[in-house]
Structures are given as C-alpha cells and as structure tokens.
Amino acid sequence: MIKLNHITFQYESGIQNNGLSDLSLFVKSGEVVLLCGESGCGKTTLTRIINGLIPHFYNGKLSGEVIVNEKNITEIPLHEIAKHVGSVFQNPRSQFYCMDTTSEIAFGCENQGIPIDNINKRIELTASQLSIQDLMNRNIFNLSGGEKQKIACGSVNAAFPEVIVLDEPSSNLDPDSTENLGKIISHWKNDGKTILIAEHRIHYLKDIADRIVFMRDGKIEKIFSISDFKKLKEYEIKSMGLRPLSLDALYPEYVSNEHSSEKIELFDFHFSYKNGLNALSIDQIDFPKGHIIGVFGKNGAGKSTFARCLCGLNKKFKGKIKIGNKVYKNKQFLENAYMVMQDVNHQLFTETVLDEVLLSMEVKDEIKAKSILESLNLLHMEDLHPMSLSGGQKQRVAIASAVASEREIIIFDEPTSGLDLKHMIQVSKNLKYLKDIGKTIIIITHDLEFILKTCDYFVHLKNGKVCKENFLDDFSINYLSSFFSCNNKNDIVSIN
Numbered sequence: 234m235i236k237l238n239h240i241t242f243q244y245e246s247g248i249q250n251n252g253l254s255d256l257s258l259f260v261k262s263g264e265v266v267l268l269c270g271e272s273g274c275g276k277t278t279l280t281r282i283i284n285g286l287i288p289h290f291y292n293g294k295l296s297g298e299v300i301v302n303e304k305n306i307t308e309i310p311l312h313e314i315a316k317h318v319g320s321v322f323q324n325p326r327s328q329f330y331c332m333d334t335t336s337e338i339a340f341g342c343e344n345q346g347i348p349i350d351n352i353n354k355r356i357e358l359t360a361s362q363l364s365i366q367d368l369m370n371r372n373i374f375n376l377s378g379g380e381k382q383k384i385a386c387g388s389v390n391a392a393f394p395e396v397i398v399l400d401e402p403s404s405n406l407d408p409d410s411t412e413n414l415g416k417i418i419s420h421w422k423n424d425g426k427t428i429l430i431a432e433h434r435i436h437y438l439k440d441i442a443d444r445i446v447f448m449r450d451g452k453i454e455k456i457f458s459i460s461d462f463k464k465l466k467e468y469e470i471k472s473m474g475l476r477p478l479s480l481d482a483l484y485p486e487y488v489s490n491e492h493s494s495e496k497i498e499l500f501d502f503h504f505s506y507k508n509g510l511n512a513l514s515i516d517q518i519d520f521p522k523g524h525i526i527g528v529f530g531k532n533g534a535g536k537s538t539f540a541r542c543l544c545g546l547n548k549k550f551k552g553k554i555k556i557g558n559k560v561y562k563n564k565q566f567l568e569n570a571y572m573v574m575q576d577v578n579h580q581l582f583t584e585t586v587l588d589e590v591l592l593s594m595e596v597k598d599e600i601k602a603k604s605i606l607e608s609l610n611l612l613h614m615e616d617l618h619p620m621s622l623s624g625g626q627k628q629r630v631a632i633a634s635a636v637a638s639e640r641e642i643i644i645f646d647e648p649t650s651g652l653d654l655k656h657m658i659q660v661s662k663n664l665k666y667l668k669d670i671g672k673t674i675i676i677i678t679h680d681l682e683f684i685l686k687t688c689d690y691f692v693h694l695k696n697g698k699v700c701k702e703n704f705l706d707d708f709s710i711n712y713l714s715s716f717f718s719c720n721n722k723n724d725i726v727s728i729n
Contacts, residue, residue: 234396234427235260235283240297242278242287244621251278251623252293254451260429262395265422267438268431270448271474271653276431277623279448280398282306283429285314302395316345319389323401323651324576325381334371334384341392355391363387363417375510377533379410386417397421399430403437404650405575407531407679408717411437433476433653439463447473474655476682480718485685485710492704495522497642497673498555504542512538513697520690521704522556525664525674527688529716535697536677537575540644543675544570556641571640575647575677577631578620586622586630587615593634605633609659629656636663643667646677661687681717685710 236259243252253275260266268276281287288295289311299306302317319341322328331337338359342352360366365383368376373384382402389397399418403411415437421428422441430438435445445457457465463478470478477483502515513535520526528536542550545566554561554569561569571593574580583589590602606612609629614622619630628651635643645664649657657680664674664687678684684691691709693701693716703709 234262234264234302235429236298236300237279237282238298238300240282240295240299242282242295243293245292245294251275252451253278253282256297256451256453258446258453260427262427263422263425264444265418265428265430265438265442267435267442267445268429268448269433269435269445269475270454272433272623272626272651272656274448275451276448277400278451280320280400280429280431283396284318284320284398285309285311286320289314312344315341315392315394317394318396318398319392319394321382321385321389321397321399321402323404325378325385326576328385328388329373329381332373334373334376334387335369337373337384338387338391341388345392352391355393359387359391362420363390377410377531378405379407379413379532382406382410382414383417386414390417390421394426396427396429399428399432401432401651402430403432403434405647405679407529410532411679415441433651435476436478436480439478447475471654474653476654476657480681480714483682483685483714485705493521493523495557496520497522499543500553500555502539502542502550502552504538504547504550504552511697513542515539515697515699518692518699518702520673520675522673523668523671524690525668525676525688526690526692527676527678527684528692528694529678529684529713530694530700534694536694537646538697539694540572540646540675540677543642544572544644546572569641570644571635571638571642572644573628573631573635573646573648575650577627580631580634581619581627584618585616586611586619586633589619589630590633590637593638595639602633602637605636605663608663609633610656623651628652629660632660632663636667640672642673642675644675644677647679648676649678649680649683657683658686681713684713 238257240253240256251273268279270276281291282299283301285306288307306314329337330340335356338356339352342355360369363383363386365387368380368383403414406414418428419441442459445459445462446453447455497520499518502513504513505511530536541547542552545563550563552563554566581589583592587602590605591597603612606615609632611629611633619627632648648660667674676688689705691703691705692699
C-alpha cells in the first residue's frame with residue numbers, strides 16, 4: 234500500500250534537523266504503524282511525505298520514490314491525493330473550514346464532487362460508526378478539545394480514504410477522549426484502512442498497532458513487531474526517549490511533606506460565555522504559594538477557562554486574587570501572571586527564537602535568555618523563526634518566554650502537548666527551578682506522567698467546579714491513577 238524508497242528530504246528554510254535521510258519503508262494494506270521517537274526525529278515530516286503536504290505545501294529538496302496505493306505522490310496534485318489519504322492533525326482546529334460540525338464532515342466529500350445524496354448517506358454512516366450523533370449540527374467553536382478531534386476524524390472517515398495518517402492526535406485529549414480515539418482507530422483498522430500514527434503517548438495504541446517504527450535523526454533506527462515491543466523492559470523504552478507503554482507503572486518521583494503555609498486565595502471565580510454556558514463556578518479556592526499545582530479534568534471541565542480567568546484574559550470576569558495582604562482585581566492579574574497557551578501559535582510574535590525570549594523580559598538580558606534556551610535544548614535554534622519550528626519546539630519557545638518573564642504566578646495550559654520524554658523532563662526541571670525561586674506554577678494538563686514527575690499539589694475540576702484538591706501523597710496518587718486509567722464516563726469522587 235505504501236512504499237517509500239530511499240527518501241531524503243530537507244526543508245527549504247527554517248529548522249535544519251527535522252528532515253529525512255535515505256529512508257525506506259513498506260507498509261502493507263490494512264496495517265497500523267506507529268511512528269515514534271524524540272521530537273525532531275522526522276515523524277511529522279514522514280507523515281507529510283505520505284499525505285502530499287511535502288512537496289506540494291512544504292518546500293524543500295526531495296529525492297526518492299513515494300508510492301501510495303500504486304500512485305507516485307510527488308506526481309499528482311494535492312486534491313487528488315486527498316481522495317486516497319486522509320489526515321488528522323495534532324490541533325484539529327487547524328483543519329476546520331466550516332462553522333458547524335455537519336458541514337465540516339461534508340466538506341471533504343463536497344470538494345471531491347460527490348453527489349449530495351451520497352454525501353448525506355456518508356454523514357449518517359460516519360455519525361453511526363464513530364458514535365458522534367450527539368455532535369451533529371453543533372457549532373464547532375463550542376466543542377471541547379476531544380469533541381473537535383472526533384469531528385476531525387469524522388471528516389476523514391466520510392471521505393472514505395484508503396490511507397489515514399495521524400500526527401500527535403492524543404496530545405490535547407483527556408483519558409476518556411483518548412480511549413475514544415483508540416476506538417475510532419480500531420474501527421478504521423477493522424475496516425481495512427492503512428494507518429500511520431506519529432505519537433509520543435503510545436500507551437493507548439499498544440493493542441492496536443501492528444508495528445512500531447522507531448526513528449532518530451531522520452532515519453529509521455529499528456522496526457519492532459508489537460509483540461516484540463511489549464517484551465522490552467521499562468528502562469529500555471525509557472532509554473529510547475519514549476513515553477511508557479502503560480500508565481499503570483507510573484509513580485511519583487518525589488513526595489514532599491514540606492507544605493507552604495502561605496496561600497494564594499482566589500475569590501468569585503465565576504464565568505459564563507455569551508451562549509449562557511456556565512463554564513466556571515468557584516466561590517473560593519486557596520493554592521499553596523510556591524508550589525506546582527496540577528489542574529486536571531475531562532475536556533470541557535473548565536480548565537482552560539479557569540486559566541484564562543486567572544491571568545486576566547476574560548474581560549467580563551469579576552473575580553479577585555489575594556496574595557499576601559494585597560488583593561488584585563481582574564485587570565491587575567496580568568501584572569502577576571503569565572500564561573503559556575495550549576495553542577502557542579497565538580503567542581509567538583518575533584522574527585527569531587532569541588527575540589521571543591527577550592520580549593518577555595522587563596530588562597533585556599541576552600546572556601540569561603540564551604541560558605534559558607540552552608536549558609530547553611533550543612540554543613542552536615536561536616536565530617530561526619519561531620513559526621518554522623515543529624509543534625513541540627514552538628511550545629518549548631513559549632515555555633522559555635514564561636521562564637524569562639519572572640512573574641509571580643506562571644500558568645501552563647497543556648505544556649507537554651507534543652513533547653517527547655526527554656523534553657518533558659526538561660520542562661519539568663525548569664518548572665521545579667521556578668518553584669525553587671519562589672514562583673507558583675499552575676499546570677493545566679492531561680498528562681499523568683508529567684503530574685507525578687512535577688507537581689506537589691493537584692486540583693480536579695468537574696463541570697466548572699472543584700471536585701477534589703490535595704497535596705500529592707499516597708492516597709492522592711491512587712486518586713490520580715484511578716482518574717487517568719478510568720474507562721467509564723463517571724469521574725471519581727472520593728479517595729477512600
């Protein structure tokens with residue numbers, strides 16, 4: 234089905250180490266192949282080769298032969314490739330064209346000139362196959378992250394492609410949504426689709442993938458059958474820079490009994506959107522000052538809304554924050570808080586990576602800025618344009634800017650989205666450094682591994698309210714583990 238013969242590719246400009254070098258791969262029809270490796274190893278580039286974005290969208294020097302379904306991808310136009318290859322991206326919003334969900338699912342079929350009656354049949358079939366009937370005829374902008382990912386999968390499903398490529402599809406999903414994504418991929422597998430998935434979080438694919446392709450520096454270093462990969466020891470998987478194959482084996486790196494007596498007090502954290510949806514309803518919550526707080530919950534629980542209110546980005550929000558003896562109103566929140574957004578494309582403004590970090594500093598200090606970049610393995614990219622980087626690299630640039638800002642409260646919305654093990658550990662170290670110098674860190678996350686490695690306090694949000702909060706201890710570890718491995722629709726409500 235897919236034949237890559239001696240593929241070499243180098244991007245025309247921008248990042249220099251994300252290309253491919255003399256890569257060959259054969260994927261059988263109906264096979265599910267998981268592409269894994271550290272950020273920058275070439276996973277995303279490989280998916281772009283297969284779906285035709287290279288060379289038709291991303292410019293560069295390409296050599297070798299790319300055959301998909303007996304067609305040379307480099308010799309046919311992109312709209313023809315789309316009939317055979319469907320794509321699901323890390324951020325589903327980047328592939329939406331319509332305002333409502335039903336129109337979005339129909340969009341690809343309409344572009345292919347499929348008759349209206351057939352399109353309607355495909356929409357109905359897709360809604361049934363993917364169990365998304367409740368999402369039909371909805372405003373796309375009112376959907377949660379998991380719901381948007383389902384619609385992205387639905388739009389691909391309705392086009393009936395033979396090949397489907399997914400690039401970090403679980404990076405912004407909660408446990409239930411990740412499980413649902415796995416079910417969708419399993420459905421495609423049972424339907425005979427050929428599937429390639431570039432992922433850092435591999436645990437949900439351990440019973441779906443047929444082969445694991447491990448990449449490093451633009452090359453395929455080793456290919457495993459799934460049975461052989463499951464035989465690897467935990468330290469062997471970790472030595473490859475990969476995330477764990479099972480969440481059950483996770484445990485906290487360190488549990489401290491030293492709890493700060495100082496608090497950051499939040500009052501009247503209530504917020505509703507224009508459509509009347511009550512997204513946040515918290516009368517009061519106290520955070521231990523100088524700690525790293527992990528905030529988790531299902532997609533749509535109010536986590537991102539909470540973060541936006543905390544740093545003063547929601548204009549109609551009327552809450553207050555008390556730090557020490559001083560009370561701050563909404564407009565003053567930005568003086569004390571800095572947020573790294575879930576979609577970092579919204580906060581990258583300058584022409585170079587170094588300038589991006591300097592922009593966050595009240596007093597420009599190039600030596601310090603370079604030191605921060607080096608700690609995040611970004612110094613060699615200091616002169617590159619931030620928008621030319623991969624998703625994980627862009628996120629590290631935004632994190633570097635947050636570190637440089639030196640605000641009292643620093644909020645991270647899904648900071649490990651798209652990050653491999655090594656860079657997740659580097660981010661964890663940087664956040665611990667911020668804690669050591671007295672900063673309070675609030676992390677909105679779906680990443681249990683990151684919580685256990687980094688946080689010492691947690692807050693569980695459900696339907697815009699605080700369901701549970703506690704310091705990380707033996708009981709709360711069980712609570713977190715139960716939530717992140719939960720296979721049902723009900724949130725846990727007790728640690729006992």
